[in-house]
Amino acid sequence: MRNTYRHGDLQRALLDAGVELARRGGPDAVVLREATRRAGVVPNAAYRHFASRQELLQAVRSAALARLAGAMEAELAALPRATNPVDSARARLRAIGTAYLRFAEEETGLFCTAFAIPDETRGAPVPAKAGSSGLNPFQLLGGALDGLVEVGVLPAERRPGAEYLAWSAVRGLAMLFIEGPLRRLAPAERDAIGQRLLDMVEKGL
Numbered sequence: 001m002r003n004t005y006r007h008g009d010l011q012r013a014l015l016d017a018g019v020e021l022a023r024r025g026g027p028d029a030v031v032l033r034e035a036t037r038r039a040g041v042v043p044n045a046a047y048r049h050f051a052s053r054q055e056l057l058q059a060v061r062s063a064a065l066a067r068l069a070g071a072m073e074a075e076l077a078a079l080p081r082a083t084n085p086v087d088s089a090r091a092r093l094r095a096i097g098t099a100y101l102r103f104a105e106e107e108t109g110l111f112c113t114a115f116a117i118p119d120e121t122r123g124a125p126v127p128a129k130a131g132s133s134g135l136n137p138f139q140l141l142g143g144a145l146d147g148l149v150e151v152g153v154l155p156a157e158r159r160p161g162a163e164y165l166a167w168s169a170v171r172g173l174a175m176l177f178i179e180g181p182l183r184r185l186a187p188a189e190r191d192a193i194g195q196r197l198l199d200m201v202e203k204g205l
Contacts, residue, residue, distance in 0.1 A: 011049040013039040018060040023109045027116035030057045057117060064114035068103050069131030072140045075099035089147040090202060096144050097170050097198045100137070104174035105190065111174070138163060145205070154205055166201050173197050 017038040021029045032053045036046045050056040075095040082088035104111040130136045135143065145162050148154035154162065176182040177190055185193070 010039065010041065010045065014046055014049060014056065015059050015063060018056050019063050019110070022060050022064060022113040023107065026109045026112040027057060027061075029109070030060050030113065032056050054117075057113075061113055061117055064107075064110040065136060066131060067107065067110060068100070068114055069133075069135060069137045069140060071103045071107075072096050072099040072137060073131045073133055075102075076140075085151045086153060089144070089151045089153060092147055093141075093144040093166075093202060094195075094198050096141050097166070097201065098194065100170050101174055101177070101190075101194045105177060105187075108178055112178070115171075138167070141166060148202075148205070153202075158205060162205050165205065169197060169201050169204075 014032075014035050017035040018030050020038070021031065021034060030053070032046055032050060033043050035056060036043045039046075046056075050059065072095070075098055076092060079088075079091050079095055082091060131140075133140075142163050145154060145159060145166070149156050149159050173182075173194065177185070182190070182193070
């Protein structure tokens with residue numbers, strides 16, 4: 001349904017339209033002309049805010065990353081208070097991974113858009129892509145790994161580069177769920193495999 005833009009923040013209206021397009025169809029669905037149609041303005045009006053489709057896509061990508069960060073923050077906030085620091089650190093890493101996999105399943109279009117293009121487009125500054133804490137998803141993962149080092153679960157000498165190992169593991173499983181041979185699994189089966197993977201990540205680090 002078309003929501004006609006009348007006044008206020010046109011840039012925000014275009015971004016919101018772009019996010020909705022991404023949610024429904026992934027990065028390929030983010031088209032500047034369609035975003036202007038949904039905002040109820042002529043295409044030329046959009047170019048004052050987004051000079052190209054790529055610029056709109058970059059802004060939508062940043063918004064998607066911010067939503068992923070928000071999902072991680074919500075998962076962390078929901079953790080019960082643990083009296084044992086080791087249990088708490090392990091739970092935080094698991095919460096980060098659980099939120100990532102759940103976001104990939106529940107917000108597949110935004111998930112695919114979040115990782116669709118590089119961090120820079122023609123040298124333009126990257127819009128904010130952090131959650132309410134001010135941290136982006138990769139930084140939240142780094143913080144959880146730092147917590148494992150602090151409690152002695154992860155040896156300090158194995159900490160450098162651990163983000164890349166953990167991230168590649170959960171991303172690989174997420175893609176198998178989205179478009180690979182695991183896409184037909186029942187939700188309970190996905191959850192079980194996801195938790196086993198997170199066990200493997202922690203032990204493997």
